[in-house]
Amino acid sequence: MSVGWRDLGANGQALAEAVYTALDRTAELRTAGGDDEAPPSSSTLWAWVMGGAETRDRLAATWRRYPALKDDVAALLDRAAVASLPRVAAAATEDAVARRIGTGAAIRLLPSRATPDQTYVVITLDDPDRTPGQLIAVTGDDLVVQRLDPPVDGTIQVLTETASDLVRALADAETRVWLL
Amino acid sequence: MTTGRVRVVVATTEGPAEIRRITAEDPSLRSVICLAGTSQALPISNAYDAFVRAPTGMIERAVGHPAFRVDVDRPIGDGESWQLGLYLAHRLKAAGRLAEDGAPADGVLWATGRVDHDGRIGSVGRIDVKLRRSGESWRPEAAPVLAIVPVADREQIEEGAAPAGFELLPVDQVDMVIQHLGLGIPRPVRAGPPWRFVGGLAAAGVVAIVLVLSPADVGIEPPPAVEAPLPASTRVASPPTAAFEPMALRLALEEKHAQTSDAGCAGAGTLAAVEPGAETVAGVCALRWSVANTGAVSAHVWLYAVVEGAFREYASRTRSSGYAAGRLEPGAVASVTVAPPSWLRRAATVRAILVVAAGERPQIDQVFTDIDLASADDLDRKVAGLIDLGVHVVDRRHRLIPSLR
Amino acid sequence: MVGATTGDARRDVGGASVGRMVLDGGRSAALDQAFRTVADTDLGEGAKYGPATIRALAHVITARAYGKPLLELAHLVRVAEAAGGRHGWPAVFFGVRVARPSAFRAAMQIGARRCAAFDAEFSLVEDGVEIAYPDGVFRVTYGRMPFLAALMEFLVTALGYRAVDGVLRQGLDGRFAAGTASASANALSRALYDHLKAHLPAAQAVRRFRRLIAFLAAARGAGFGLDDVDDQAVLDYWAGAEPDTAAGHPADDGADDVRTFRAAVEQMARLRTAIEAGAERRAIDGAAPLGSDRERGEIDPEMLVGVLEAHDEAGDPLAVLAEFPAARVKFLTGRETAELDPIAALGRQAVALPLSILRLATFGAVQNRLAQAARRRAPLAERTPLINGVGGETYAERREHWRALADRVQRIAMAALGALLEAGRLEAATEIIDQAPDLDLSVLRRDLTAQGGGAVVALRGDMAAGLLTALGDRTVVGDRAADLVAEARGALRAVSRSGFTAGDRADPEVRDGLAAGLPVLRRLMARFSELRAAVDAALPVERQDARFAADRAVFARRFERLYGEAA
Structure with a gap:
């Protein structure tokens, strides 16, 4: 025998309405789509943060494309990093930054005497047993990833062009840096 | 090839790699080998750094500076056969005779060989391949090319393997080549001013400074004259006249320990020679840095030592440092002693800077006038400036663990 | 905070x-x-x-x-x-x-x-x-x-x-x-x-719900019931939805929610589920003791989610087949997946609305082409034949197509069973027993009990091979199971889709995929079979051409309004 709508009573009808709307909304959520790719999830960001060279471009692209995710990416980097170096204090920002000190590491920029348009990036780790494999520097819309060789005596040295994205980022007081 | 500029190439199985330039870099950096002016550091850079930096490295001991950048025109792969070429290039560079950046050369040195801590040249193998490869792909600008190979590998070289214009020189000690090149032979220089010393530039009593002009000093034997007699070689030219040789000025270090654990550092203490930079036991009361002139002619030295470390921010007015400067005659020893504050209970680093020149140099005096006010970065810059002056600079650090009482 | x-x-x-x-x-x-x-x-x-x-x-x-x-x-x-x-x-x-x-x-x-x-x-x-x-x-x-x-x-x-x-x-x-x-x-x-x-x-969903209720009350009377939420209601609701009036109630923007016939089917299917859930609560409330403090109209979220879990099975079978490990095996082609999608998405309500599924498979496909034509602003001359159903399938053709699809997928399922048998997977035994639940396994039970030391608690790995061999042995399990095993082995030889080739079958991940996907596929096909039976019951073959002609006229009118000259 068919169930009559009026027979449901107020509670039954209210539940029917709630079930309908929930089913309707569930279907919408599950079929939610669009032409654009959905922003990466936190798991995806975490995988990229923890990943190696193959994920650098995707992390950098996400940083540019989804401004609202910057804070999440930074927070995940904080969580994952062996060392993190904050923005440089305003009082010290008149010139390009040559030294940054953070939690777990310090970074110096030293111009090469041999080739002035090249610069040494010298990373000194507080704990030589924690060996980062990459450096991530973010400033504005730029996210720079630099692969790091294993440290020697707690120090990692990178020689690169002074005009490189890496040196420009590290010399910028607004840049935040993580070693992972 | 005892005079004039010399081009150095490192023999590899892919062809000769020319050393285009050697540049002294900031002492805090690690040495690198780069490809032809680019920022591409070759994978052997770490091994090269170990070859440079004392106490294990040869180069710092030989030329007194711990960090260099070398530019080569071709990659140098794994292995250690590059050591001899790099060592000789550094010695030529220190003597102002390395032909760099394509400058005209009076001779060409082609080298392959390992170099051990005592200057012995070890076997590397595949020399015939390196020779053949050089003959195929390389046209040296000057002839003859002096090809330095390990004695141990001489048997590998078949008759006629060396390209035309190559003159083979099998050697088993770097000093044989040094002598062949006319390096390391002292020459007379004019006398410098008498010794002077400056003690505790900003100190408040914890610094002990000793300037000794005699080898006899409180029971410590002077460092031995370790310049080994040059081995005989059929190719060695007759010895030139004596000249100032910076390497004859040897820096040595002794640790002063409490005589008994109960006495602490207040007592007389005992002194023991140690290798700078080496791990040593706890209970150090003071460090004495000495420079001994083991050469045949007098030299000017500037010796500064300071205790570094975070405690300096706390105890900025009780800086522990010592400084001595002046002319050092052959056989004489000068030293400074520094002690950490008595209340320091954790490890500290003592940094010593030794500058050696043939004669008086007011510019160097100037560098040291305010050195006690210098931060660690300032010290780095001062050292860099001294190197730029072209003098022999030794910049060493030693970690001490003070008495725990 | x-x-x-x-x-x-x-x-x-x-x-x-x-x-x-x-x-x-x-x-x-x-x-x-x-x-x-x-x-x-x-x-x-x-x-x-x-x-x-x-x-x-x-x-x-x-x-x-x-x-x-x-x-x-x-x-x-x-x-x-x-x-x-x-x-x-x-x-x-x-x-x-x-x-x-x-x-x-x-x-x-x-x-x-x-x-x-x-x-x-x-x-x-x-x-x-x-x-x-x-x-x-x-x-x-x-x-x-x-x-x-x-x-x-x-x-x-x-x-x-x-x-x-x-x-x-x-x-x-x-x-x-x-x-x-x-x-x-x-x-x-x-x-x-x-x-x-x-x-x-929730406003829009609530509006949709109330619109459906108002439509049914208007169409079937205030005393309408679950049985009134039927195929005819779906068609009427979709055909009558207009921005100006919809079955006599005031205009709203909800008409856009039912532009597609599929949307109308889905909404009605959801309404059926909602009414069923309401009826269940009514039954519970009726049994509740006096003095219950349940407030009128109050919905406990925990209860609601329980209802959703119980009633909303939509879309799962195809999604499971599309995910690892089942995705390692091509159980279904893209086209087969698309054809089975409405059945998978609507779950048991598909069986309750069989003609709607048939209409969706025929006229729904035409509507998809019309919508695409409209999006690319195709000329009216291109759209008119579609509006009039030219080139579309008839119900007879669709039913024949469904029969062929069911046969084809059944062969795939049999081939998957063959592959599991070949791999010595115990899931094969489960499948055989599920497909032939009335098998006489007394002989087998006796044999296994002897091997297992007197108690068959769980099948050990070394028993699997013996069990599977026994399931193919007529003397042990009888003709039905043995025929099934023989059919499965034969089907495996005839299927060359990805996951079924000899090379693929050696891959442990593919074997896992076969084991994971086969039960899902079989349940989906069982639902499909129920649906076809429901269509047969609702639309005897002798009436299908007339029904198709009538429906084509309804769809043509609605398509004309949506995609024709007046649109």
Whole structure:
């Protein structure tokens, strides 16, 4: 025998309405789509943060494309990093930054005497047993990833062009840096 | 090839790699080998750094500076056969005779060989391949090319393997080549001013400074004259006249320990020679840095030592440092002693800077006038400036663990 | 304070805005996008969250039944923070690459080995982890962790990592007590409530529901019942929906919700489910003792989510076939998947609305082509033949097509069974027994009991081969099972789709895929078979041409209004 709508009573009808709307909304959520790719999830960001060279471009692209995710990416980097170096204090920002000190590491920029348009990036780790494999520097819309060789005596040295994205980022007081 | 500029190439199985330039870099950096002016550091850079930096490295001991950048025109792969070429290039560079950046050369040195801590040249193998490869792909600008190979590998070289214009020189000690090149032979220089010393530039009593002009000093034997007699070689030219040789000025270090654990550092203490930079036991009361002139002619030295470390921010007015400067005659020893504050209970680093020149140099005096006010970065810059002056600079650090009482 | 730390109940990752939400008629693009972000998560090993997990997440969100799950989550975070080592809870929640119970079990076991707290505060138990608070013990099972991880993913996507971590951090830094987790869960619940208040408006769905009820009351009388929500109602509702009037009730913008026949079918199917659920509650209320404090109209979110779990099975079979490990096997082609999609999506309501499914398969396909033509502004001359049904399938053709599809997929299922038999997988035995439930297994039972030492509790691996051999032996299990086995082996030789070739079958992942996918495929085909039987009952063959002609006229009129000259 068919169930009559009026027979449901107020509670039954209210539940029917709630079930309908929930089913309707569930279907919408599950079929939610669009032409654009959905922003990466936190798991995806975490995988990229923890990943190696193959994920650098995707992390950098996400940083540019989804401004609202910057804070999440930074927070995940904080969580994952062996060392993190904050923005440089305003009082010290008149010139390009040559030294940054953070939690777990310090970074110096030293111009090469041999080739002035090249610069040494010298990373000194507080704990030589924690060996980062990459450096991530973010400033504005730029996210720079630099692969790091294993440290020697707690120090990692990178020689690169002074005009490189890496040196420009590290010399910028607004840049935040993580070693992972 | 005892005079004039010399081009150095490192023999590899892919062809000769020319050393285009050697540049002294900031002492805090690690040495690198780069490809032809680019920022591409070759994978052997770490091994090269170990070859440079004392106490294990040869180069710092030989030329007194711990960090260099070398530019080569071709990659140098794994292995250690590059050591001899790099060592000789550094010695030529220190003597102002390395032909760099394509400058005209009076001779060409082609080298392959390992170099051990005592200057012995070890076997590397595949020399015939390196020779053949050089003959195929390389046209040296000057002839003859002096090809330095390990004695141990001489048997590998078949008759006629060396390209035309190559003159083979099998050697088993770097000093044989040094002598062949006319390096390391002292020459007379004019006398410098008498010794002077400056003690505790900003100190408040914890610094002990000793300037000794005699080898006899409180029971410590002077460092031995370790310049080994040059081995005989059929190719060695007759010895030139004596000249100032910076390497004859040897820096040595002794640790002063409490005589008994109960006495602490207040007592007389005992002194023991140690290798700078080496791990040593706890209970150090003071460090004495000495420079001994083991050469045949007098030299000017500037010796500064300071205790570094975070405690300096706390105890900025009780800086522990010592400084001595002046002319050092052959056989004489000068030293400074520094002690950490008595209340320091954790490890500290003592940094010593030794500058050696043939004669008086007011510019160097100037560098040291305010050195006690210098931060660690300032010290780095001062050292860099001294190197730029072209003098022999030794910049060493030693970690001490003070008495725990 | 969560409110202060989130500060952004309208967090907008992809550029959608509240304004956009209003333009879309109440559907929040930001929420849709957040959900897609979770559902699309793929760390290189297939979808991180399976369809069942995503479905459960959708239920919890839409029913706002997240109170209890958030409490579980707060407890689990405490364990994960310890198990995650230096990286803390993200290492467990985000680091697991595919959210399966086994993956969380492994993560916890690894974490336990390096964390001393697992000897004191936490312990690994058979089915999960247990937290021994001073004021009580709390257990989270491994089976629950994939869902909780998806919920965490959604929370972080919707509210932001710092906001969520900030709340959780207070709990983690707080006293080690069960009550601390409750405080964290409550704070998260408030933050999520605020977020959903802005992003989960029910107004449009409620409007749709009331529109359907009004239509049925108007069409079938105020005393309409579940049986009135039938194929004719679907067709009438779709055919009559107009922006100006819809079955006599005032104009609203809801007509756009039923432009497609599929939308009308889905809405009616949902209404059927809703009425069934209401009837169940009525029955419970009727049995409730006097003095029950149940308020009129009050909906308990936990009860609602229970109803959703029980009634909403939509879409799962095809999603399961599309995910690892079943995806390693091409059970269905793209076209077959598309043809079975309405049946899979509507679940048991498809059987209740058989003619609607038939219409959807014929005229729905035409409507898709018309919609595409309209989108690319094709000339009327191109659209008119479609409007009039030229080139479309007839019901007779569709039914014949369905018969062929069922045969084809049945052969695939048999081939999969053959492959499982070949691989010596015990799932093959389960399949055979499921397909021939009346098998006489007494002889087999006697043999196995002898091998198993007197008690067949579970089949040991070394028994599998013997069992499978026995199932193919007429003398042991009779002709039916033996025929099934022979048919399966024959089908395997005739199928060359990916996953069925000899080379593919050697791959253990493919074997897992066969084992995982075959039962799902068989259930789907059983539903398909029910549907075809329902169509046969509702539309005898002798009447199908007349019915088709009549329906074509209805569809042509509606298509003309939607896509014709007047449109």
